[in-house]
Amino acid sequence: MKLEGSYLAYSYDNRQIYGENVKFNFFSYDVSCRYIKIDVTSRTFYAYGDIVLKKEDEIISGDEFLFDPLKNIGKLISYKEGVEVKKIGDESSEIPLSKNNILDELSLSKIQKSFLYFTGKLFQINKDFEVYGFNVTLYLEGLESLGFKKFRLSGGINQRNNGFSLNKIWYTKTQGLISRASYFYEKENKINSLTQLNYEEHSVLKDYPGLPRQADVMSSTTVNFNKSLNLGLTGNYNSSNLWNTRVWLNKKWGNKVNTQVDVLYNKPINLKGETWLGFQSIINANKLGNISFAGKYEIQNQVLSSFSYRNTFLKRINFLLSSSYSKVKIGQSGDYSKILSGGVNLSYSSRIFNLSTDYYLNYDLFGDQLLSQPQLRLGLNPFQFYGGLLSASIYNIFIYNDLQRGEIHDNNYSNNTVFNLSTKPIFLQKSFSVNFNIALEQFVEKEDRNFTSGGFIINVKKGILKGVSLEGFYNIQSRRKTKSWLIEGTTSQDLSTVLKVNPSKRLNGWLSFSFDPKKSQWRQSFADLSIELFRSWEFHSLLNYDFILKKINNVDLYIIRRAGQFQLRFIWRSLSKQFVVELVPR
């Protein structure tokens, strides 16, 4: 689709087009309009003002024209005594097209406020919705800069074209010469292949402690034979002589069964390579539950296997049965560790409480050690009272361990109970609120190493002026070891305050201080400030002061340009004495 206009603008930030006095072709019509708006990401096309569609002797006019150039359907709207709507293109099809919020927000001024935008008289949009401009001018932060004869305007950060690309060549004093290159090949719905090469040359640096150079090659290819059968090949190589490769074949048997077979060769550094043959299948039998099993065999007689069955009964009861077996070589010794483990979990959840029982078994066949561990968990779901002002919850877990190791037989048990009570903010005045949280925990075990823990947090918030508020937190935590009559333990306290300043959308900041009441000592202070500068530029700073060390620990300064599909950041970090420029896709 070619757009010709007296003025066309493309925002790289937002992938949007705005045009004036535009002509284009649609479904064998020559279309002209005063204005056009296109959102490339959502494939929304909207022409408006003095719309004229011409085809041989036929001339149709209207005020608005929403259209889909791929499906060749459009909706022409005229505002007269009533609203008249006419279908254009395939008459039989329903027209789901309608104006959306994106079009309302798309305007010439929005495009002109973009970090990067292009203007020209001729744009071309191809079937993949890539946008090309001819004789275009680039505007960088509103300033006219370079002109281009032909330019792929939509060359986004995540887009790839078939072929070789040199992504990066860079030199730093710490890493040396760096280069990143890739080869991409895609045949729609058939083949998808990406090979990446990372190379670092360190020999150009003086006194570099590591290897003189390093190369990594990573390759991944997927071949789709049809919708239910695909083949994959991956390979990774590192110049330190570490490499692996894997071939897999995946088959879907309808919606219920998925099977995969694979062969993996892995060559670690200075060790013998391993070849694994694998098979795994997942069966989704709806009401009968989900079954999955996987098995891997290594040609040096190593084995990994697992099985699981999961189902839900009567909507609230969940059942999970799982089992695994592994036989793996221990280093270079020729011995194998053999471990059989399994578990059963049955849980029930209702509006008021949830109950879960577990049984876990681990049998180390090599070390002749058997651990069985039943567990019982019972929790009362948070319940509210005093009209939702208070909320409480209780949770209990009981664990029993039974360990057999040869002749030795050992068992122990433990129980942990947690109680939590919290409030919603209680407004004592219009701009003054308080809320608190209390937690108590009792841990009991067979060996009498019992603990009692408690914590209390109170949060007070006071609005001072419009956009200015002060918050205070007090937190006390205590953990006591209780054995017979002996009680010992620790208590920690923390008092902190935060001043928040948010008088307008452009200014946002906070300043916090923390104090240790137990030692009567100031600890740390943090300050954070964000100021919106102009044209989506933002200044942001973060400062941390340590009262104990009596020094500024860190200052981070950011200048950020938010630009639709990416962010440009200039960062200075005092801790690492680094200045960083980042282009971050969003």
Added chain:
Amino acid sequence: MKKNIIIVILFVLNTFLGSCITFKSDPLVFPDNQVEFIHLCKGMDDSGELLEPVDIQSEFSSKDEHINCFIKLKDVSIKIHLRWKWYSPDNKMVRDTGDVIINQEEKYLGVVTAYDMLQLDTEDKNEGQWTVVVFMNDKFIESKTFIIKKGSRFNI
């Protein structure tokens, strides 16, 4: 080694620059769209030098007494005719302001704001999707759709 780095950089620059960059492109006709924005709102702030829309929204209640369609134009130096047409959910025109003349003296005005108000009869059944269309000098410039929902005038 440094020589090699320079050669590589020159090669890359040549690949990008040699193929497509020009330093002069065709001059464009300056864009003529003077519409800064059009908003639907419940209220109007007249405390400043210019009117500002308050409570901008696209959903209203059938108990609301009126809806404003607010327009902000920039760089106006000639006399212009603005016109609002309001269409009910059954696509019939229920209000046409006719031409409203702005800047009759033809002075240069950096910003112009104007609005039209649709009075709703709260006894009528107004629920559904409405449309308001704004014309400038007899030419369509923008349409806005909004929903009127059955409900209370007061937010609970």
